[in-house]
Amino acid sequence: MEFNKLADALKTLGDPTRLKIIALLNMRDCCVCELVPIFGISQPSISKHMSRLKNADLVTEERKGQWVFYSLNRAQLEDIGFSLNHLPDFSSEFDELAKKGLLVTCE
Template identity: 45%
Template sequence: MLTSIVELERAANVLKLLGDKTRLTIVAILKQRECCVCEFQEVFEMSQPSISQHLRKLKDAGMVKEERRGQWIYYSLNQKSELYELVDTILEHVPDQTEKIKMIEKSNPTLRCGC
């Protein structure tokens, strides 16, 4: 059960952003593990700029945070956000992303891109 109440407009924005299958999948993966853009490229058949655009929207909304390590940026869910409980509740109703995470780990794209 949600213990914090999110402003209606912010809640609507979260629902709108997560209404996109790619962004919903990204957030579901990030619930289980942090990732860099090149790792998401293994899961989605789209360009690095397209994935970065999705991540930027999630970050701008406060759902995702980034951590720079050298020249690479790793993304994770922002558990300190007031939106986290709402996002977490939504993710309870989304399939587990273990298979996609196994795809990432099997191909190990970080070796190729240098993350």
């Protein structure tokens, strides 16, 4: 792992929105349209965050039909020495989504 890439990965994690996205992905893969109502910011803003996370190799993407699902790259998180165990539990966000019928289940 090149040093500047390590620093960039940490900087990328160091934004509250992106860090919470990481915490959410730790529980369940997500697509952009699920994250938008959770954060209450615009779809392009979420897309930009995902792009940045992807660029730092912290997440991977997989298209499923019209959705793009994002997953944690746990190997990369391991490589930069970051442990997910210290992140808060945001599972209630998914309960909220489910209540509103906004959970996207695929396959």
